[in-house]
Amino acid sequence: MATKIFKSKTILAGLNAKTIKGDKATDYVTAIMYLAPAAQSLLGNVCPMAELAGCEAGCLSKAGRAGIFSSIVNSRIAKTQRYFNDRRAFMAELVRDISAFVRWCGKHGVKPAVRLNGTSDIQWETAHPATRSGHGHLVPITYASIFEAFPEVQFYDYTKVYKRAYKALPSNYSLTLSYSEASPRYRDAVLLAALETGANIAVVYRTQHIRNAVMGAGKVDTFGHSNGERLAREVIDGDETDMRFTDPKGVIVGLYAKGKGARRDTTGFVIG
Ligand code: SF4
Numbered sequence: 001m002a003t004k005i006f007k008s009k010t011i012l013a014g015l016n017a018k019t020i021k022g023d024k025a026t027d028y029v030t031a032i033m034y035l036a037p038a039a040q041s042l043l044g045n046v047c048p049m050a051e052l053a054g055c056e057a058g059c060l061s062k063a064g065r066a067g068i069f070s071s072i073v074n075s076r077i078a079k080t081q082r083y084f085n086d087r088r089a090f091m092a093e094l095v096r097d098i099s100a101f102v103r104w105c106g107k108h109g110v111k112p113a114v115r116l117n118g119t120s121d122i123q124w125e126t127a128h129p130a131t132r133s134g135h136g137h138l139v140p141i142t143y144a145s146i147f148e149a150f151p152e153v154q155f156y157d158y159t160k161v162y163k164r165a166y167k168a169l170p171s172n173y174s175l176t177l178s179y180s181e182a183s184p185r186y187r188d189a190v191l192l193a194a195l196e197t198g199a200n201i202a203v204v205y206r207t208q209h210i211r212n213a214v215m216g217a218g219k220v221d222t223f224g225h226s227n228g229e230r231l232a233r234e235v236i237d238g239d240e241t242d243m244r245f246t247d248p249k250g251v252i253v254g255l256y257a258k259g260k261g262a263r264r265d266t267t268g269f270v271i272g
Helices: 017-021 056-085 087-108 162-166 184-197 208-213
Strands: 004-007 011-015 028-033 111-115 130-134 137-143 154-159 173-178 201-205 221-224 230-233 235-237 252-256
Touching: 004 087, 011 087, 028 087, 056 087, 087 111, 087 130, 154 162, 162 173, 162 184, 173 184, 184 201, 184 221, 184 230, 201 208, 208 252
Parallel strands: 028 111, 111 154, 154 173, 173 201, 201 252, 235 252
Antiparallel strands: 004 011, 011 028, 130 137, 221 230
């Protein structure tokens, strides 16, 4: 069965035969928004921790490879510029597209999930109100965030903005911290956030073999803070599904580097 695509100005999703069959994790379909990462749009930075977490170079070079299809890069840059130039209009565009995605999911008998930060790290829970009309109301209502505007949607993201782990987030928004050893300052801050809040933390291991060696019953992997504290947790297979909101709490989400460039990463983002 061919993959069905949901395409809009802001978010994009694909539905394949495997998903249509549906099971516990995969009867959700995720629409992802891809902005131009870090400061690539030249109008502002959508990844405040990128430099400290050492992920910017890898992310931009990946974006550069997508540059073979420069129309993709250009449309991400244009989208990000719309975000910086007129946030209210951008949020209206996003509301329209998520509403269309919810209808599309209904038509295909799947549940809607949305990752807004496919290639960005924006704090959507703060200072991003969203106005939605319809949905049982006669007049448009402005909600504090897009999450509150769409209670029927499960939102999730990875984040390097570790302070977000300390916030009380809307119940339909799940965040997974992202580990990096690019700088002791970032490593310590993200470990502390995981230790203090119990938030899940994703670790990218250099190979599947290295990742698998620390996974399994009774095993833990350990990461040290410079104050002597240690984060010792079970590692789960983060590649089995991308639906991070279905993960158990208090684990390390073990991913492995995909592609030659990622396996050769020397920034400290890839471990082992
Ligand atoms: S924070 Fe995420 S999206 Fe931004 S540069 Fe780093 S890896 Fe890329």
